[in-house]
Amino acid sequence: MxxxxxxxxxxxxxxxxxxxxxxxxxxxxxxxxxxxxxxxxxxxxxxxxxxxPKIVGFATQGHGGDDERRLKALLSGLSVQYYPFEKRKKHRNLWAIMRYLKSERPELVVMEGTGVFGGLALILSSYLVKTRYVISSGDSVGPFVAQHVPALGPLFHWYEKLLYRRSIGFIGWTPYLTGRALTYGSKYGMTAAGWAPFTLEESARSAAKKRIRDRYGIAEEQLVIGIVGSLNWNTKVGYCYGYELVQAMQRVLRKDVTILIVGDGSGQGRLEQLAGDKNIIFTGRVKREEVPEYLAAMDAASLPQSVDQVGSFRYTTKISEYLAAGLPVITGTIPMAYDLRGDWLIRIAGNSPWSEKYVGQLAEFIDGISIEALREQAVRVPRQLPQFDKEQQISSVGAFIGDIVYDIRGG
Structure with missing residues (x-):
């Protein structure tokens, strides 16, 4: 050679x-x-x-956040300059990014997230200085905003369509989001579904399970169903993660079940009030690197999503962590539940996890399932599907960006 x-x-x-x-x-x-x-x-x-190539990247969640860490990992095979997106006063980034792009004139910008101040900066720069950009996102913007603030829904539908139409590429956290972006006019698309940031070796899981269960007084023979996530309350629909488990437990008859809710947020107090004297444990916020230990204490995990233009487009970041922990996953009748396949995915009927139908069917499932059956299902959980392989995603994103730059240069 x-x-x-x-x-x-x-x-x-x-x-x-x-x-x-x-x-x-x-x-x-x-x-x-x-x-x-x-x-x-x-x-x-x-x-x-x-x-x-001169490439600039930033995450609209803010400098130093999880989204920026994801972006840096995906682009780790490339030389990239990172703009430090200010988290507390995000509006300041609009003109700052535009000035930065006008001065630096990168060949390509990669934005993680769809925050409006970052997105508007790219849209305006695409007109004023011909900036070419790629968006990476895990949500359908218009429907997500409309679910929280209905009056702003039409405006953010327009923003989402324009953001994608002016982009040259899109990296979706799911293939469904990628299809959405391509439909709205993005030229190139691919999927990078994320990965479990922290995992436990099999030899460490038993010790972690005993340690966490002992900490909260959970017996070995208890069936533990849990959830990890932000407990921020959605006032429009009256829901946050964990609500479906708390409400189901009001109907569950058996006594050998414990619900473990890991995380905090504005909805935690509401859930604690609803929980009453049921076997429901709230851990509060835990460090990201400690999450696998709490997962080790569970027998199954809840992954609730609504069957609509928000939930149906998602995998959520937790699916890869639940798989890495070997947990059967309880979810709704969303596309993911059929595309990933396997009897370790337990589908609950109901259009939303706050609906009476979903809560009722979840309660029936909890009352009817045995610990032995769940643990047999856990043996068949694939610890890492190809979609959640970090190195494959880094390689694919690098090739994707390379091909886009090749196109920009007239190749």
């Missing part, structure tokens, strides 16, 4: 073979292969002829 010299200042990850033109086995080709040009020199070397 010939030597390779890169104008990017480092030896390229993609080896070039002047003899065969084939990829070297056991080597991951870099995402930039599309626009890493090569030509043969007289000395038998190959020289990359394309300049390194």
């Amino acid at each position: 010939s030597n390779c010299v890169s104008r990017w200042g480092k030896r390229p990850e993609k080896p070039c073979s002047l003899m065969t033109g084939r990829r070297s086995p056991n080597v991951m080709w870099p995402s930039t292969s599309r626009f890493t040009g090569r030509k043969r020199s007289r000395g038998g070397q190959c020289m990359n002829t394309a300049a390194q």
